[in-house]
């Protein structure tokens with residue numbers, strides 16, 4: 001019986017899904033997801049990039065390399081479920097759900113985030129968490145610190161947010177590094193976020209700049225980007241992958257990268273389908289959402305979720321801006337109801353993107369993680385500041401930890417020092 005189970009498992013597990021208990025020691029150094037690059041010493045090294053080659057499973061292996069066309073072998077379980085203990089089936093391919101919010105965190109949306117995640121837990125008893133892609137202007141860093149201490153993932157969305165897509169489409173590696181590197185410094189200084197914990201980025205307007213975006217991510221020591229939507233790979237949906245080799249992903253908002261950028265993960269934005277069959281990369285970008293009614297919205301979310309859950313279990317993204325909650329009377333209630341529904345599944349985990357990627361890098365049998373993520377427990381003495389935004393002469397109100405800047409932090413002066 002035991003032998004049979006082992007054989008069966010061996011057949012079911014593709015190389016993408018390996019129990020790597022032997023490699024436990026390596027997990028101690030998380031250096032692959034985040035190398036230590038001090039933001040103040042950043043330089044855009046002009047290294048010549050190589051064109052990426054086609055990916056093959058033989059050349060590209062977990063935990064540090066994954067082909068863009070690799071999927072976990074979920075469909076192979078079909079019809080064999082009765083042969084494997086139920087607990088084992090569900091643990092073979094867990095369903096991750098990544099809830100992300102973009103732009104500034106302020107007092108109003110913080111209250112919504114707080115309500116949304118309150119009391120929400122994963123099957124391992126750890127709190128469900130989301131990812132916050134922060135841009136700088138109007139952000140309340142005391143609230144960011146609270147989200148960080150509550151275990152949410154803090155990620156980067158640039159300082160200025162740019163004024164339109166041209167800025168980002170044509171951005172050089174240096175520009176992208178400056179925008180995202182400065183935001184990292186602001187978070188460290190004014191929200192007490194440890195830069196080691198900041199692992200991902202999302203470009204404003206989802207506008208990537210070909211190789212440059214991902215080269216900048218690599219230079220900044222980030223582990224992943226989550227800006228690249230896919231419409232073609234949603235049925236079955238696409239899993240996260242690395243840019244060691246050429247990506248097969250459809251390029252919706254180009255230019256897309258085609259250089260080899262080893263170790264940089266793409267967490268693709270698998271699009272949703274609205275009620276008219278159109279694809280939307282973010283929930284609030286759907287042109288034809290259902291009517292403003294809790295059950296209609298809930299059913300629609302479930303339909304999109306099931307496209308992942310009932311096929312290959314690629315991570316399911318719920319990407320939005322908090323402004324969506326004010327756009328319909330029932331949006332918030334439906335969203336909250338849906339998250340509480342997800343929390344009843346024994347095999348669904350709501351985590352930050354980098355936590356999800358830990359699992360994709362090292363899928364294991366049984367519970368995905370050995371323990372809950374450590375809470376940062378940083379101290380933040382809230383101070384409220386009125387400071388001048390020197391580029392425009394306007395006054396900006398800003399809440400930060402411990403100490404007001406002399407002027408409003410901005411590109412070129414991320415710490416807001418007196419000039």
Ligand SMILES: *[C@@H]1O[C@H](CO)[C@@H](O)[C@H](O)[C@H]1NC(C)=O
Pocket residue numbers: 022023025
């Ligand atoms: C893991 O590291 C410990 C001490 O650092 C060592 O004793 C042990 O043999 C290592 N295990 C493996 C599987 O390498």
Ligand SMILES: *[C@@H]1O[C@H](CO)[C@@H](O)[C@H](O)[C@H]1NC(C)=O
Pocket residue numbers: 048049050051052209210211212255256257258259260
């Ligand atoms: C990316 O880099 C490769 C290798 O240097 C080059 O061939 C390609 O044209 C670049 N693509 C873009 C979109 O910049």
Ligand SMILES: [Zn+2]
Pocket residue numbers: 102103135157161204205
């Ligand atoms: Zn944005």
